[in-house]
Amino acid sequence: MKAARNGQPFLTDVEELRDRARASIDKGAVTPNYQGDVKQTIEILQSVLATEIVCVLRYTMNAVAATGISSDSVKEEFDEHAREEQEHARKVAERINQLGGTPNFNPEGLATRSASQYVEGGNLVEMIKENLIAERIACEHYRELIRYFADKDPTTRVMMEGILVNEEEHANDMHDLLVSHQGTPPLERK
Ligand SMILES: [Fe+2]
Numbered sequence: 001m002k003a004a005r006n007g008q009p010f011l012t013d014v015e016e017l018r019d020r021a022r023a024s025i026d027k028g029a030v031t032p033n034y035q036g037d038v039k040q041t042i043e044i045l046q047s048v049l050a051t052e053i054v055c056v057l058r059y060t061m062n063a064v065a066a067t068g069i070s071s072d073s074v075k076e077e078f079d080e081h082a083r084e085e086q087e088h089a090r091k092v093a094e095r096i097n098q099l100g101g102t103p104n105f106n107p108e109g110l111a112t113r114s115a116s117q118y119v120e121g122g123n124l125v126e127m128i129k130e131n132l133i134a135e136r137i138a139c140e141h142y143r144e145l146i147r148y149f150a151d152k153d154p155t156t157r158v159m160m161e162g163i164l165v166n167e168e169e170h171a172n173d174m175h176d177l178l179v180s181h182q183g184t185p186p187l188e189r190k
């Protein structure tokens, strides 16, 4: 650590940074000042990856199977969400790889690694409801992870924040669809 003007430890000397980077190039993006627990981060991200894959599967299945009056716009929404979940899965997999792990795409055990469940829903309203539940689980889970990563791993945190923004939109979309297809009044707002 180098002393800053006010005597507080501040930025690491550039020379030292370069030397350290050179000495451990095999570690890829994980440098010595990574404050998180790499193994644990990878483990957490494997579960996020599984959650995203399950979402891709559920939305894709729903987009194909949705029937009934005005199902076209709902199908489109399901399709769009499936695409976005796929992007999330890709981002998370890339991050696992950056941290030196191997992203787990193995279908075996996928449902148990995932935070959200794969529930098909027998009709349009049930599908929308199940998706809303899954999105709310993802939002809650990701919010917790963001708090966990905090400054320990800002890159993973920022990635999760971006994904969370998207999941909140998804939850909102599903809520809007539920209201218009079920005819229930909007939830009480505080
Ligand atoms: Fe997602």
Ligand SMILES: [Fe+2]
Pocket (backbone or CB within 6 Å): 055, 081, 085, 135, 138, 166, 167, 170, 171
């Ligand atoms: Fe989502």
